[in-house]
Amino acid sequence: MAKMGKKAVHFGAGNIGRGFVACFLHNSGYEVVFADVNGDLIDTINATPSYRVIEVGSEGTSENTITNYRAINSRTHEDDLVDEIRTADVVTCSVGPNILKFIAPVIAKGIDARADGPEQTPLHVIACENAIGATDTLAGHIKDARNTSPERLDSHHLRARYANSAIDRIVPAQDPNAGLDVTLEKFFEWVVDKTPFEDVGIPSIDGINWVDNLAPYIERKLYTVNTGHATAAYHGYNRRKRTVFDALQDKQIMAEVRGALTESKNLLVAKHGISEDAQIAYMNKIIKRIGNPHLEDAVERVGRAPLRKLSRKERFVGPAAEAAENNMPIDYLLDAIEMTFRFQDVEGDDESKELSAIMSDNTPEDVVAKVCGIQATEKIYPRLVEVVKRVQDDSRED
Ligand SMILES: NC(=O)c1ccc[n+]([C@@H]2O[C@H](COP(=O)([O-])OP(=O)(O)OC[C@H]3O[C@@H](n4cnc5c(N)ncnc54)[C@H](O)[C@@H]3O)[C@@H](O)[C@H]2O)c1
Numbered sequence: 032m033a034k035m036g037k038k039a040v041h042f043g044a045g046n047i048g049r050g051f052v053a054c055f056l057h058n059s060g061y062e063v064v065f066a067d068v069n070g071d072l073i074d075t076i077n078a079t080p081s082y083r084v085i086e087v088g089s090e091g092t093s094e095n096t097i098t099n100y101r102a103i104n105s106r107t108h109e110d111d112l113v114d115e116i117r118t119a120d121v122v123t124c125s126v127g128p129n130i131l132k133f134i135a136p137v138i139a140k141g142i143d144a145r146a147d148g149p150e151q152t153p154l155h156v157i158a159c160e161n162a163i164g165a166t167d168t169l170a171g172h173i174k175d176a177r178n179t180s181p182e183r184l185d186s187h188h189l190r191a192r193y194a195n196s197a198i199d200r201i202v203p204a205q206d207p208n209a210g211l212d213v214t215l216e217k218f219f220e221w222v223v224d225k226t227p228f229e230d231v232g233i234p235s236i237d238g239i240n241w242v243d244n245l246a247p248y249i250e251r252k253l254y255t256v257n258t259g260h261a262t263a264a265y266h267g268y269n270r271r272k273r274t275v276f277d278a279l280q281d282k283q284i285m286a287e288v289r290g291a292l293t294e295s296k297n298l299l300v301a302k303h304g305i306s307e308d309a310q311i312a313y314m315n316k317i318i319k320r321i322g323n324p325h326l327e328d329a330v331e332r333v334g335r336a337p338l339r340k341l342s343r344k345e346r347f348v349g350p351a352a353e354a355a356e357n358n359m360p361i362d363y364l365l366d367a368i369e370m371t372f373r374f375q376d377v378e379g380d381d382e383s384k385e386l387s388a389i390m391s392d393n394t395p396e397d398v399v400a401k402v403c404g405i406q407a408t409e410k411i412y413p414r415l416v417e418v419v420k421r422v423q424d425d426s427r428e429d
C-alpha cells in the first residue's frame with residue numbers, strides 16, 4: 032500500500048520512466064507527474080488510471096500496479112509544468128543524455144519560482160540516464176545564464192540540490208499493443224550520491240542505494256552492463272541477429288562479449304580496487320541478464336544512438352582509452368568499436384544516419400577526433416584510426 036502526500040515530477044514517460052523510476056516513486060508514496068513531449072502518450076496516461084509493471088525472468092513473473100499519476104505536455108503546457116516543479120519534492124528524468132539541455136529551461140523556471148526560506152526544502156533533482164555525471168550535466172544547463180539569471184545563482188542551492196545516479200534495469204521496447212504496461216527484468220539497481228542531500232534530508236525513495244562515492248558504481252555499470260549489452264547488440268546487428276538473446280546464442284559473439292568484458296574488468300579492478308573475483312561474478316551475472324530469454328530486446332534498441340555510444344566517456348572508448356594508457360589489452364573493445372562504426376543508416380535511428388555521413392565526409396583521423404574525442408597523443412589513437420579506415424575502405428568497396 033502506497034504512502035501518500037509527496038510529489039515527483041518525472042521527465043520522460045518511456046520505458047525506464049514508467050517501468051522503473053515512476054514505479055519506485057509510486058511505491059514510496061509519491062504522486063508522479065510525468066512530463067513528456069509525446070502527445071499521444073500524454074493523452075493515454077491521462078486517460079488510463081492504472082498500468083502494470085510486469086517483471087519477467089527464470090524465477091517466474093510478478094506484477095506491480097501503478098496509480099496516482101498524471102501527465103503534462105512540456106511543449107504545450109510549460110506554465111503548468113513550472114507550477115508542478117515549484118511545488119514538487121523531487122524531479123527525476125529519463126529522457127536520454129542528449130535531451131537534458133532541452134528539459135533544463137522549464138526546470139530552471141520551476142526552481143526559480145520556489146521559496147528559498149525554511150518553509151520549503153530544496154528540490155531534489157536526480158537524472159536517471161546512462162551517462163557519467165548526467166545530473167551534473169543537467170544542473171550545468173539549468174544554471175546556464177540563458178536559463179537562470181546569474182544574480183540568482185548564489186541562492187540556487189536553497190531552492191535545488193543535484194545528485195548523480197547510476198540506474199540499472201533492462202527495459203526493452205514495449206509491445207505497441209500493451210498500452211502503458213511495461214515488461215522488464217526482475218533485477219534492478221538504483222544507486223544515488225547522497226552527499227548533496229545530507230544537510231537538507233535524503234528523500235525517502237524505497238529501493239535506492241545511497242552512497243558517498245558514486246564513481247565506482249556508475250563506471251562499473253556503464254563499463255560492464257552497457258559495454259556487454261552493446262557488444263552483443265552491434266556484433267548481433269552486423270550478423271543479422273534480431274535480439275540480444277539471439278546474438279548471444281552465437282558462440283563467436285559470446286566470445287566477443289566475454290572478451291570485451293574481460294578487458295573492461297582489468298581496468299575496473301585496477302582502478303577502483305574491486306576484487307577480481309567480485310568483478311568476474313558481476314560480469315557473469317550481467318551476461319546472464321542480457322541473455323534473458325524472456326526479454327525481447329531488439330539489437331536496434333540496444334545499439335541506438337551510435338554517435339553517443341562512440342563518444343569519449345562512453346561504454347567502449349571510455350574503458351578502452353584508459354586501458355590503452357595503462358598498456359592493458361583492448362582488442363575485443365576495438366572489435367566492438369568497429370561493429371559500432373558499421374551500425375549505419377539504421378531505420379529510425381538518426382545518429383546512425385549522421386554517422387554514415389560523417390564516415391563519408393571525413394578522414395579517419397578527423398572521425399576519431401570528432402566522434403571519439405581522442406587526440407593524436409593518446410595511445411589508443413592509431414588503433415582507432417586503423418578501425419575507422421577499415422570500415423571506410425569496406426564501405427567504398429560495397
Ligand atoms: N531502457 C532501459 O533499459 C534503460 C535502463 C537504464 C537507463 N536507461 C536510460 O534511460 C533513458 C531513457 O531510456 P528509455 O529506454 O526509457 O527511452 P524511451 O525512448 O523509452 O523514453 C524516453 C522518453 O523521453 C521522452 N522525451 C523525449 N524528449 C523529451 C523532452 N524534451 N521532454 C520530455 N520528455 C522527452 C520521449 O517521448 C520518451 O517517452 C536513457 O538515458 C537510457 O540510457 C534506459
Ligand SMILES: O=P(O)(O)OC[C@@H](O)[C@@H](O)[C@H](O)[C@H](O)CO
Pocket residue numbers: 161198199200201202256257260261332333334335336
Ligand atoms: O539506453 P542506452 O541507449 O544508453 O543503452 C541501451 C541499453 O544497453 C540500456 O538501455 C540497458 O538496457 C540499461 O542500461 C540496463 O540498465
